[in-house]
Amino acid sequence: MEFVCPVCNIKNQHQLDFIIEEYVCSSCYNLIDVRQNKSRKQLPRQGSNVVLDTTKRGIIDGVEYFVVAVTCRNYANVAEWREYFLKDKDGNNAFLSESDGHWVFLKLQDEAFNEHRGYCDFKGKLYRHYETTPSSVSYLEGFFEDRVSFKVATYKEYVNGTEMVSWEQSGSGKVFFWGKHISKYKIKQQFLPNYMPSYQGIGIVQPFYVNIKQVAPIFVMTVLLMTLFQIFVTSNNNNKIVFDQRILYRDIFNKELITKSFSLEGASAPMQVKLATDVDNSWASIELSLVNEKTNEVTYATKDIEYYHGYESGESWSEGSKTEKFNLCGVAPGNYHFVIAAQKEKAPYIYNDVYISEDRSKSYVMTNDGFMDVIENPTGDKMAINLSNLENNNPVVFKELEAAKLFTKNNPSAVLSINEEETNTDFGITAEWLPVSYRNFVIIIIVILALGIGLYFLKGYFDTMKWKNSSNSPY
Known part of the structure; x- marks a missing residue:
C-alpha cells in the first residue's frame, strides 16, 4: 500500500495492503488522518531505543510477521517501553514489547480472564498480579488500523513464569493480551535490527538460566544410575x-x-x-x-x-x-x-x-x-x-x-x-x-547436591530480582 503525505508530498509505503485510519509520515513525522488526508498532530522525530522499523519482517513460531507500526510509551518518566505492531499476510495481528532489553511476544485475546484479588485465571492457568501501570504515548511511527489515542492508558499485568496476560484500557474499552518471553537472539536473527538494546535487570517473563523442571529429573536420574552402578560394582568386585x-x-x-x-x-x-x-x-x-x-x-x-x-x-x-x-x-x-x-x-x-x-x-x-x-x-x-x-x-x-x-x-x-x-x-x-571405591561416587553426589542447592538459592534470588519492580511482589 502507498500513501502520499499531504504535508511534504513524500510517499509512505508498506509491503502489506490493509485498511488503516492513520499513519505517521516517515519524512515530516506528522500523524496523518487517512479519511481527511490532513495532519492531525506533529510528532517527535526520534524515539528512544527503537530498533525495528516498518521495513523489518521476521518469522516467529513459523509465521512470517511484518512490522507495521511502532509505539513508545512511558510511565511518569520512570519507565519506558516500546511496542512493535506486527501483522502477517493473512491480516492477523501480534505484538512485540521490549523493555530494558527484554522482549515479550503478545497476541490479542477474544476472551477476558477472570480476575481475583492478587491473581487471575486464564484458560485454566493462574497468573499472579505483577503491576498496574498508567502510561502515555511518547513516540509513534508506521501505519495504524485504529485512531491513535493520546489519553493516559492503564495496563494491568499478570505473570506466570515465562508467560503473562494483561489488559489495556484507554477510555471505556479494554483489550486483552496473552504473551510469552522471546529471546533477544531470536529477534536479532529474524528481524535483523542494526543493534539490540542492552539488558538491564531481569525481565518480567524472563526464564531462569536453566530449566529447573528439566534439570531436576536429570539430577535424580544421575544419582539413581550412579547408585545402581555403584551397587553393581560393589557386588561383582x-x-x-x-x-x-x-x-x-x-x-x-x-x-x-x-x-x-x-x-x-x-x-x-x-x-x-x-x-x-x-x-x-x-x-x-x-x-x-x-x-x-x-x-x-x-x-x-x-x-x-x-x-x-x-x-x-x-x-x-x-x-x-x-x-x-x-x-x-x-x-x-x-x-x-x-x-x-x-x-x-x-x-x-x-x-x-x-x-x-x-x-x-x-x-x-x-x-x-x-x-x-x-x-x-x-x-x-x-x-x-x-x-x-x-x-x-x-x-x-x-x-x-x-x-x-x-x-x-x-x-x-x-x-x-x-x-x-x-x-x-x-x-x-x-x-x-x-x-571398589566410593570416592568418585561420593564426589559426584556431593557435586550434584551442591549444584542443586546452588540452583535453589540462585533461583530464589532470580525471582526476587524479577519481582523487584512490582508493588505486589511475593518476596
Whole structure:
C-alpha cells in the first residue's frame, strides 16, 4: 500500500495492503488522518531505543510477521517501553514489547480472564498480579488500523513464569493480551535490527538460566544410575591384597629386587601401597617401581620413612611415622611386578663381623666402611674405631679385639646374629587393589547436591530480582 503525505508530498509505503485510519509520515513525522488526508498532530522525530522499523519482517513460531507500526510509551518518566505492531499476510495481528532489553511476544485475546484479588485465571492457568501501570504515548511511527489515542492508558499485568496476560484500557474499552518471553537472539536473527538494546535487570517473563523442571529429573536420574552402578560394582568386585611381602635390607643392599608377578583383573582402579619398617630415631628410604609386564610402562614412587622420639625439658616428643601409605592411581588391569630398592640410616652388617669379649661386656662390630663399633653391652654406648693400622694406633683395643675374636671362635653360641640384635632389619610392602571405591561416587553426589542447592538459592534470588519492580511482589 502507498500513501502520499499531504504535508511534504513524500510517499509512505508498506509491503502489506490493509485498511488503516492513520499513519505517521516517515519524512515530516506528522500523524496523518487517512479519511481527511490532513495532519492531525506533529510528532517527535526520534524515539528512544527503537530498533525495528516498518521495513523489518521476521518469522516467529513459523509465521512470517511484518512490522507495521511502532509505539513508545512511558510511565511518569520512570519507565519506558516500546511496542512493535506486527501483522502477517493473512491480516492477523501480534505484538512485540521490549523493555530494558527484554522482549515479550503478545497476541490479542477474544476472551477476558477472570480476575481475583492478587491473581487471575486464564484458560485454566493462574497468573499472579505483577503491576498496574498508567502510561502515555511518547513516540509513534508506521501505519495504524485504529485512531491513535493520546489519553493516559492503564495496563494491568499478570505473570506466570515465562508467560503473562494483561489488559489495556484507554477510555471505556479494554483489550486483552496473552504473551510469552522471546529471546533477544531470536529477534536479532529474524528481524535483523542494526543493534539490540542492552539488558538491564531481569525481565518480567524472563526464564531462569536453566530449566529447573528439566534439570531436576536429570539430577535424580544421575544419582539413581550412579547408585545402581555403584551397587553393581560393589557386588561383582572386591578389594583384595595382590602383594604382601617383607624384605630384608641386606638382601637388596646396593642392588634392586624384582618381585614375583601378580595379576590385576577388572577395570582401571587405584592401587593402595603401604610401607612399614621399624625405624627408631632413624630413617629409611624405599624406591618402588610398578612395571606393566605387557607394555613395560613403569610407575615410580619414592617414600622416606622417618621416626624420631626423645625427651626434652622433662617431656616426651615424637615426630614422623613407621609407616607410609599412598595410592597409585588409574592402574590398568594386567600382569605386574615391583622393582624395589631401599636403604636405611644404618648399613647392614655381616654375621661373622661380630665378636664378643669373654666377660660379654663388649661387642666388636665390623662395619663395611673401614670402621669398627665398640659397644658397651650393658648401656648400649657405642664408639667408632678406625681399623686402619689399629695395632699401632690403638694397641689396647687391638689386644681386646684379638681376645674377643679368639673367644668368639671357641664359643660361637655366645654371639647372636646381628640380624637378631638389630631391630630394623626389614621392611614390609602391602599392595591392595581397589576396584571398589566410593570416592568418585561420593564426589559426584556431593557435586550434584551442591549444584542443586546452588540452583535453589540462585533461583530464589532470580525471582526476587524479577519481582523487584512490582508493588505486589511475593518476596
